Amino acid sequence: MTISSSLNAGVAGLNANATRLATISDNIANSNTYGYKRASADFESFVIANNSGAGAYSAGGVRAETTRLIDERGALISTANATDLAVGGRGMLPVTTAVSLDSASGDQPMMMTTTGSFYTDSDGVLKTDSGLVLLAWPADADGTIPTFPRDTMAGLEPVVINANQTAGDPTTMMNLGVNLPAEDATETLPLSVEYFGNLGTSETLDMTFVPAAADNTWTFTINDSAQSGALIGEYTLVFDATRGNGGTLASVTPTANNPASATYSSADGTLALTVDGGPLEMTIGKIGDTNGLTQLSDNFAPTQITKDGSPVGNLTSVEVDDNGYITATYDTGFTRKIYQIPLVDVPNPNGLISMNNQTYQVSPDSGSFFLWDAGDGSTGAIVGYAREGSTTDVAGELTDLIQTQRAYSSNAKVIQTVDEMLQETTNIKR
Template sequence: MTISSSLNAGVAGLNANATRLATISDNIANSNTYGYKRASTEFESFVIGGNAGSGVYSAGGVRAFTSRLVEEQGALISTSNATDIAVSGRGMLPVTTEVSLENTTGDQPMMMTTTGSFHTDANGILKTDSGLVLLGWPADADGTVPTFPRDTMSGLEPVVINANQTAGDPTTQMNLGVNLPAEDATEPLPLSVEYFGNLGTSESLDMVFTPEAAPNTWTMTIRDSALSGQIIGEYTLEFDDSRGSGGTLSSVTPTVNSPASATYSSSTGVLALTVAGGSLDMTIGRIGDTNGLTQLSDSFAPTQINKDGSPVGNLTSVDIDDNGYITATYDTGFTRRIYQIPLVDVPNQNGLISLNNQTYQVSPSSGSFFLWDAGDGPTGSIAGYAREGSTTDVAGELTDLIQTQRAYSSNAKVIQTVDEMLQETTNIKR
């Protein structure tokens, strides 16, 4: 019956506008919620077909569909916390729940979010106040991140940063610039240079430069204190006395006392030494190079000595760069990459399942996830010291609120009118 369909259409209109009112209320309530993605309600007509030309029309009404506009991005807001993280562009941060860390019978749930304020707990785990734990790929001791699978969570683990964490950086390279006296050198000349072992211990390379009877010729003996003074390299040094290259190396030859592995490369000017902890490359200069070992004037003086490595240091701060690398800085000036945070992407972000705390999970509508390096593929970059603001436009929501209120009132008026018409129909029978 046409009048009954009018009543049903009015009720459908009330339900649809009530749904829209619910999304508007949610959006306004979360206008200051970091990382909130606004919800949207769309209306679609519902048509009940009739016989063409019958002169009778049945109202079908309206249906409401809601969706979360996850692809919309809010403005980045700067903060003072290094582990406040936001995604600038496409992609999401991989997270999981705090309670799932104690789950030993299954995998941790894969969740994602676009922003979070992470802090370390008593165990050093980076998490939010709501219990979201940041996941990342751990780096090796040398700072390189191994290759992990991109379509599973198998390589991800909770990011742990211990405030009392210490680290040392062993010395692997050294540049040695020393001037040897060109005249009146009759006694051996000692020189000791500090280097750092694998455990952060301070060791030394004890060198002795001994003048030989041949003109412009010296013997360089290198001993390692960590090996109880064992010789790790001994070389005969010959210097050029010509006008064009006077004072520079003309040849470097290992002696019979030098280990077979302690070689010299004339193309790079590097001595390949083996100390107690492993290999150490010492650059003394190429043939004819004025920046390494020289024999000029009558003074013995180190002109340039520098090396990598550092003693054991305490963690002072961490930083997150645009590529998602978490770098730890120690009070000795040593820095080391400790984690990489990948970005999660799915084909249809608006198809993700929305959960509490601005988190999402994959669904059949969203498609499977893939883990990207930040900045690669379709993904954007990761910003530290930042949070993503809400995508709610309060002015626009208030406008929609007025329209929804008017539409709701109009549908209520339709129901009231139908009720009056039904009452008139009832009065006809009396």
């Protein structure tokens, strides 16, 4: 009967608008929630087949379909905490729950979020106040990130930053810029340069420049204090005296005392030395190069000596760059990458399962996840010192609220009218 279908349609309209009202109230309530994604209610009609020309119509009604608009991005808001993180574009941060870390089974749920304010707890674990633990790939001791699988959680670990962490950086490269006197070269010229061993110890390379009988010729020796002064390199240096290349190296020849492994590369002007901790590359300049060893004027002077490495230092701060690398800074000026945060992406972000605390999990509708380096593929950059704001537009939600209220009242009026008509039908029989 068409009058009863009108009643059913009115009730369905009340339910649908009540659902829309629920999404609006949720959006307004979370208008200041960091990382909140707006919920939307779309209406879909039900149609009951009617015989053409029958002169009667049966109302099918309406239903509400709710969607979480996860792919919408909120504005980035600056903060003062280096580990307040947001994603500037597509992709999400991998996280898990703090409770799962203490689980006896060892299984950790794969969750993701677009933003979070992370702080270290008493154990140094980087997590939010709500108990979300940040996951990342750990770096090796030399700061390089190994190759990890991209389609599983294997390799992801909770980020742990210990405030009392210490680290040293051994010296592996050294640039030696020294000028030797071109006149009155009769004395042995000593030079000591500090370098840092594998355990952060301070060692020295003790070098001497001895003038030879031939003009513009020197014997260059290198001894390592960490090996009780053992000889690790000895070379005959000949400098050019021509007008075009005067004062630059003309040749570098290993002497008979030189270790076989301590070779000179004319292609890049380096000596392959072996100190107590391992190989060390010393740049003295290519043939004809004015930036390495030179022989000009009558002054002996180290013009430029640089090296990598540092002594043992204490951790002072950590920061996250656009590519997701967590870099630790020590009080000696040494910096090192300790983790890399990948970005999680799925084919259909709106198909993810919404969880508490603005987190999401993979579902059949979202498709399988893939771990990207931040900035690669379709993913955006990871932004430190920032949080993502809510995607709620309060003005728009209030407008929808008024429309929903009127639609709800109209459906209630339909039900009231149907009730009156049914009463009239009952009165006819009396």
